[in-house]
Amino acid sequence: MIIPTLDDMLAAHERIKPHVHRTPVLTSSHVDGLAGAQLFFKCENLQKAGAFKARGASNAVFGLSDAEAARGVATHSSGNHGTCLSYAAGRRGIPCTVVMPRTAPQAKKDAVAGYGARVVECEPSVTSREATFAEVVAETGAEFVHPYNDPRVIAGQGTCAKEMIENVESLDAVIAPIGGGGMVSGTCLTLSNLAPNIKIYAAEPEQADDAARSFKAGHIIADDAPETVADGLRVPLKDLTWRFVKSHVTDILTVSEQEIVDAMKLIWKRMKIVVEPSSAVPLAAVLKNPDVFAQKRVGVILTGGNVDLDKLPWL
Known part of the structure; x- marks a missing residue:
């Protein structure tokens, strides 16, 4: 750790x-x-x-090497971290994928997509969120930026x-x-x-x-x-x-x-x-x-x- x-x-x-x-x-x-x-x-x-969360997301995104950044970033989020990570990724010009609960406010889903990220929906539980996210990372090879940990x-x-x-x-x-x-x-x-x-x-x-x-x-x-x-x-x-x-x-x-x-x-x-x-x-x-x-x-x-x-x- x-x-x-x-x-x-x-x-x-x-x-x-x-x-x-x-x-x-x-x-x-x-x-x-x-x-x-x-x-x-x-x-x-x-x-x-x-x-x-723009603070932590920006620190993570702009702290990546060029090689790491080229693979893009991914996370799971009920909204704000996903929005902020997609904002930071857009500023750096790299891909971003966000796994979101299907019950997340539509305004937050729209905001993530509005910054250019791909939204992948999951069921509103930690178990579903983490399982869906594992599939995304396996598919993209993106750098995981955890919402808080x-x-x-x-x-x-x-x-x-x-x-x-x-x-x-x-x-x-x-x-x-x-x-x-x-x-x-x-x-x-x-x-x-x-x-x-x-x-x-x-x-x-x-x-x-x-x-x-x-x-x-x-x-x-x-x-x-x-x-x-x-x-x-x-x-x-x-x-x-x-x-x-x-x-x-x-x-x-x-x-x-x-x-x-x-x-x-x-x-x-x-x-x-x-x-x-x-x-x-x-x-x-x-x-x-x-x-x-x-x-x-x-x-x-x-x-x-x-x-x-x-x-x-x-x-």
Whole structure:
């Protein structure tokens, strides 16, 4: 197992600069009042391809040798990683294949195809996803870029926390959503080295709470096909991300489906920005746990804004 280092994150930061946005940090006095804390929202919903995963995908794609790149890249993804990998592959001019659950939002399938990648559909389970993907790799010989359990991807995601602590002084905590744990692992990588006093929290849907149960049990517990409105958080931790989570995360907080939808509506209404359900999970967790965050300065990572506008969760 290759463990990404601080130097890997710093190299990623330079490598991906031409290909990603340095996203803004927004605040809302109204939301601060509801939370009883000062919240600083790192807006990765405004990132290239609409999600933080442009960071890790770009680092992986632009770190390939010419010979590796010529074979193309492939992945499996419920949406955002596939979109971001196809974006990065398009920037480099190499082929990309993405295995996606047939139940993934049509907007995300369209986005992947729109960047020029080939979409191969599978059933909405980890088992089907991995079996279908194995067929794709055997057929194409493409370089596998895992959505999160990849040192190149984690190093890329860690650049988000680097920007946040450069933009906002004296944070007490940072909170991000957790599915497979790529963003949380990148955050752990950066903050444990550059700002070890900042506590790291992860937020997760109650209906897909395998990371929270893993955290309590002390070993990975994987669900095959959990159902939640936060479609980006349905995947389990893997060995590399688990290593960061168990070592550096203070706690994993869970929220209900209604709390996720309410937080999503609050961000849309009060901050006038579009976020997807997965992005709303950390705010929902902050609002649900005022005792944890009271009077604290909290960085909240809004991970993506790729929403199917025909299937909003409150319609």
